[in-house]
Amino acid sequence: MYNNLKPREIKLYKFIRKSTLDNGYQPSIREMCTHFGYSSPNSVAEILTTLRAKGYIETTGQSRAIKFLK
Numbered sequence: 129m130y131n132n133l134k135p136r137e138i139k140l141y142k143f144i145r146k147s148t149l150d151n152g153y154q155p156s157i158r159e160m161c162t163h164f165g166y167s168s169p170n171s172v173a174e175i176l177t178t179l180r181a182k183g184y185i186e187t188t189g190q191s192r193a194i195k196f197l198k
Contacts, residue, residue, distance in 0.1 A: 143155070143160065145196065147159075157173065157176075160172045
């Protein structure tokens with residue numbers, strides 16, 4: 129299922145899905161940074177951009193608005 133994703137992309141994708149199922153809403157970029165120990169939100173933003181480009185998610189530009197495509 130994740131054959132074209134790098135390990136850190138898979139980890140973030142799975143975290144977002146699990147967090148969404150557990151809480152009913154997606155985690156914020158800051159929460160993702162904290163969970164993975166990233167010091168900059170750009171790290172998460174870069175992975176989200178890659179997931180979007182590879183067709184795994186879609187974003188609307190609103191906070192916590194991620195739609196899963198796969």
